[in-house]
Amino acid sequence: MRKQYLLVLLLVAFSVLTISGCKKKNKEVVNVFNWAEYISEDILEDFEKETGIEVVYSTYDSNESMYSKVKLLKGSGYDLIFPSTYYIAKMIKDGLLAPMDLSKLPNVKELDKALLNQSYDKGNKYSIPFMWGITGIAVNSKFINPDNVTSWKDLWDAEYKGKVIVQNDIREVFHIGLTSLGYSGNSTDPKEIEAAYNELVKLYPSIRLFNSDSPKVPLLNEEVYIGLVWGGEVFMAAKENPDIKFIYPKEGAIGWGDCYAIPVGADNKDNAYKLINFLLRPDISARISEEYGYASPSPKSREFLPKDIAESDILYPSQEEMNKIEFQNDVFESIIVYEKYWEQLKTVN
Amino acid sequence: MKERNFFNVVTVAIIALWLLIFAFIPNIMMFIISFFERSETGFFDVAFTLNNYKSFFSSLYFQVLFNSFKMATITTVLVLVIGYPFAYILARSNFKYKSLLAILVIIPYWTSALIRTYAIKVLLTTNGIINTVLENIGIIDAPLNLLYTEGAVILGLVYTLLPFMILPLYATIDKLDVRYIEAAGDLGASRLKVFMYIIIPLTVPGIIAGCLLVFLPSLGLFYIPDILGGAKNLLIGNLVKDQFLLARNWPFGAAVSNLLMIIMAFMLFAYYKSAKKINSKVL
Known part of the structure; x- marks a missing residue:
């Protein structure tokens, strides 16, 4: 009987040691919490290669489950999240989002002006469009x-x-x-x-x-x-x-659309900005758009897309229709x- | 012996701990939350109220409950009518491999229920197999609207839940003492009378178990009305889901799910009582 207690004890000790051992790496990370099937792994690998920042990636399948987790953690734990437009407004009201420092995001200039400054976040103080x-x-x-x-x-x-x-x-x-x-x-x-x-x-x-x-x-x-x-x-x-x-x-x-947002308690805000800036690049945005069928907010990205997608008036409305969208x-x-x-x-x- | 005891204690303790953490405590939390108030910014406000239970007793939610029970009742009756003869023939046949036949009933259910539901959808669509065959042999001129109807939902529920009726019935009919039937026959009862007065009463525990195993899940299988019925009818399962995920009204969602649990517990209790009564009287 003694032996078995000992065995259990050893097992517990072993697992505790291995778990804590994993956490000891002193490496730059960015904790991303995103919808399932939104950014393919090769894009994240390219980012890791380019910057050396490790992407810790987890997914959700509804705004509500994302909101619940961020709320329970009081805005900490994740560095970058992708709420839908109407959840941006709610999370701003709840004080869960950190203000966006646009000076750290030079690639914002690539975005279509018609998609900015919408009613859910006037002046884009807390969010930037990701896909729509x-x-x-x-x-x-x-x-x-x-x-x-x-x-x-x-x-x-x-x-x-x-x-x-x-x-x-x-x-x-x-x-x-x-x-x-x-x-x-x-x-x-x-x-x-x-x-x-x-x-x-x-x-x-x-x-x-x-x-x-x-x-x-x-x-x-x-x-x-x-x-x-x-x-x-x-x-x-x-x-x-x-x-x-x-x-x-x-x-x-x-x-409708999903946006980049940084939770108020994020530990690695600078890394989150680097990742946003990377994903805003027209060539990267085009890859995401092509893989999952959403429209990219960057007009230049259309140069990187196959003709039938780039010229589709279903995926990319004319300026006249753009202005009518609510x-x-x-x-x-x-x-x-x-x-x-x-x-x-x-x-x- | 001592070693063995230790092993028993550990296994039971692990399972008990598992149930405590992942079933009992969440249920207790749901029970407590159901008495709280909805909060605008959080999940709930800690303030005692009975309003969540009161608001369930409105005509709208009664209609939801009524619709769910109606669907579940129709399903249960149909499954019983189809399943009883099947189980009876299966159990009473002299076939050498009849338990193998019983296993064959289960084998299709090793596939995911969702995939089987989508398969039914393929059969029923406008240009699906059923419509194409009927059109080609000249029975119909234009395709029938089979999918996204109440009939399609019932078909899906009956198909999905059939084994839950057949298996308990098979078990009770298989154990049936043939001497009762022979004795009834010797005393001059007709075959119909033997069935009505001997076989049915003796298999009541199986019937009740089967009905419960069909009725209770059919209240909660919300994906079948969603896929085959076109999500046009709100059932009690959808209601609970929407309250949590859409309206962010955790207290009310918790109250509805508690009420559902109470109804189920009551039905299980009734089953336990009747099974006990029948066992003591007959067996």
């Missing part, structure tokens, strides 16, 4: 004449009953309800949200399905002919079936109102 995209209307021109579709309101057309797909996303679905009434897609007014709900109740019978994972599949299978779908998916669907077209609604497409912002406590109507929409109807 839009959500608009997808149409199968075999069944529906794309010229007849110009507005979100066309989704309500009785002709398309049972043939409409929408994103399974509370904010985007309410966005079309709100903007079709002329309100902001980021409305926090309970009356406006209720009015949007009443519109969505009328849309509900037309909806065949809610899908955000892979909306291109029902489009390609001809289960649905029209719907609210994000640009990257329509781009891929159109490659397989040229009948599928993307339409910018006259109310303006929905803009980016998603936090709705703060009104999310409860949204959530209530969302539940009601899916339950009562």
Whole structure:
């Protein structure tokens, strides 16, 4: 019996020693917390080779789980995070983000001015765009004449009953309800949200399905002919079936994106700046964009992209459409109102 | 002997510790949080309230609960109707390798449930196998809308949960004492009467176990309505998920999940009671 105690003790001692042994390396690091499938490993290896800074990389799959961890650690533990636009606003309000020192980021000059200074972070004091995209209307021109579709309101057309797909996303679905009434897609007014709900109740019978994972599949299978779908998916669907077209609604497409941000308690802020500056380089940004189908915020990066991507008006809207895009912002406590109507929409109807 | 005891203590202690840390303590935390208030900036405010439980008793959430129970009930009945004859024939057959047949029931379930659900989707789509075959043999002119319907959800649930009904039924029917059936027959009972009054009562524990094993998971399998039903209906599992991840209302999410747990505990208790009663009376 003694022997076994001894064995257990030895095992514990051994594991403690090895774990603490690992931590003793005195090396420059940057702790990155990013969405899964966003930056490929070879890009990080290039950064390590160039700067000698080791990248410690971990991933999350929702803004909420990232927020929970950063919040629990009170903004320490990670040096670089990638919240979505509307989470930037929330985390600024919670005091979880450190102000950005733009003088340490010479490559900011590469960014498209139209993407800066958005409502979620006026003046880009705390965040810089990383990757972005839009959500608009997808149409199968075999069944529906794309010229007849110009507005979100066309989704309500009785002709398309049972043939409409929408994103399974509370904010985007309410966005079309709100903007079709002329309100902001980021409305926090309970009356406006209720009015949007009443519109969505009328849309509900037309909806065949809610899908955000892979909306291109029902489009390609001809289960649905029209719907609210994000640009990257329509781009891929159109490659397989040229009948599928993307339409910018006259109310303006929905803009979304993820941003670079540095948590307030980050230990290696300078290394985080170095990494941001590296990822902002047009050639690097192009590699990320090409691999995962999001749009790069740097106009110059298009020189490094294959022609069909760089010239796609689905992935890169014209200046005119750019100006109409409304980016998603936090709705703060009104999310409860949204959530209530969302539940009601899916339950009562 | 002493060595052995030590080994037992260590294994049990490890498992107990595991359950304590990863099941019991989180559940206790959920229980406590469900009495707190929602916080704007944090996860919850430490202030006692019963509002989370009160707000569940609104017509909206009753509708969610009702929809979930309706789906679960339809699924359970269908699985029972399909599974009972199957288990009966399997258990009563004279086939030499019948336990091998029982294993064959399980083998498809070694594949991930998600993959099997996507496979059903492939069968049901507009230009999928079922529609193509029906169109080619001239039964239908235009493809049927099979996917993203309630029927598709029920099909997915029934398919996924069938073995949970067959296996407990197989176990009880297999153990059935043939002498009862023979005696009933000798005393002049018809085959239908033997089935109604002898076989069914004797297999009630299996039926109840199977029904519970089907009913309870079908309340929580939110990915099947999402994939096959087009995420159009909110079930109780989706509600809990959304409260935590979307509305950031941990206290309410905790309260809903506690209520669900209470309902499940009550059903398990009823099962335990009835099983005990039946065992003492009949066996």
